[in-house]
Amino acid sequence: MTSNDRYSSDEVVYTTITYGAVDAIATITLNRPHARNGFTLAMADELGAALTAADRDAAVRVIVVAAAGDYFCVGMDLEESALDDFTDPEWVEPATRVARPMTNSNKPIVVAIQGPAVGVGISMTLAADFRLASDRAKFGFVFGRRGLFPEGGSTWFLPQLVGLAKAKEWMLTGRVFTAAEALAAGLVTSLHAPADLLPAAYALARDLADNVAPGSAAVIRRALVAMAAQGSPEAAFARPPRFRGVAARDLPDLDEWLSGR
Template identity: 50%
Template sequence: MANHVDDGDGTDYTQITYRVADRIATITLNRPEARNGYTVTMADELTDALTRADHDHDVRVVVLTANGRDFCVGADLSQGGFDFDADTGPDAAWQEPAGRVSRRMFASNKPIIAALHGAAIGGGITITLAADYRLAATDARFGFVFVRRGIYPEGASAWFLPRLVGMGRALDWMVSGRVFGADEALAAGLVHSVHEPDALLDSAYTLAAELVSTTAPVSVAVTRQLLYRMSAVDSPIPVHALNSRLIGSVPNNPDAVEGVLSFLQKRPPNFTLRVPDDLPDFLPWVRKDDA
């Protein structure tokens, strides 16, 4: 791919960095001195950065990575714990920190690639379950260790994980809380591929560059949400009804014309529709609370 040159210094956050180059937004966990321990501040900065990428017309793909030897070792309660008074408890609108990120990832219109190395434990793995791809280094270690700490799975992981690896494997990992390696994660489908540590990020960028150069942004956004939001309905009938509206809109879709022409002319496509501006207005999940 092209040289990855940053367009900003990423200093507008305190616990992550955010940079855009080659139409790829790189979001980096940046607390290496604390092994990227997860905090409320990190959760809110990640949520903001994902929203920023989703609304930036120049961004087509997000790569989520981390500085230091570990991706994220889970919650760092030494940074002050939760953002509510422990004596009175949270109000009804409060959202736990891992779920703030997984909810935003779920609603994203841009594909997200997580590059995982070292420890990805607790919140360090649950925040990535809504990503489209998880790439792992050979040294990666994973663990849904909540029961070994006397707490509970978060980040909506009890919804995401069985859909990725099946209920049996999800029960094993979550009920035992054991830590496991990259090979087991790959065999179960938790990660898509495994790479040597020094090749991990390059592999993520190669995949991101392929998505940028070969796929249509609106088509990707719609397809991603179709898979997430329609897979659990109780019959194919509502899916077919929505498919019919989508396919019925193809004659007036310039990206569909460009996709066919570029194939016939054996050239790279130049898709012009943009996300989120040009999403079909009849999609049932396009709501203000997903922004």
């Protein structure tokens, strides 16, 4: 596989990732193993496009994000990423091009992290719902050691996931830490042997696709993020029901429901 290989979906041509959807599960795979899946501006745009495509596809119920090779993503590939025009008023920071559609997706997102995920390689996944990792994965919020500011909304997401004290420790020291430490702090959902990682990710995705109502999943994942910023549960308590369904239009197929199909 070379960087010149091209994959397309819905008129979008992908050169740094692959995208496909089968049986209600969309798979987005970082595909620059020759560069340890280093993050580029093209990858940022393609990941955002693929996440949006999966979210808009009514046949997709769950999104899996994975990576080719031994590394998940070692951060920004500075050799391949010339700076684009950040003076443009429409400019969006590259990691945000991934994190924003991931945050706003109506579909649950499962990330399978098989190896090192550093800098943007981990920060861009924080908006996902599940991060499964191999026991050989390593993580690092190394921005301070590069003279950079953490991007992709990670200064909001990380404290929500692991608490303020741990977020400060990891981000201020910029040290690389183990998968076991990530699990203990709540950054990852579960650890697996490398050969078992993708099967576990797809088993979780399959369960979500088969057994969780799509509408419920969409409302739950977005409400949890919205409520996290409220400071108290009062906003959740104060949500009155609004019944907008129309019986003639919105009733389920009762014959199918009663037969258990």
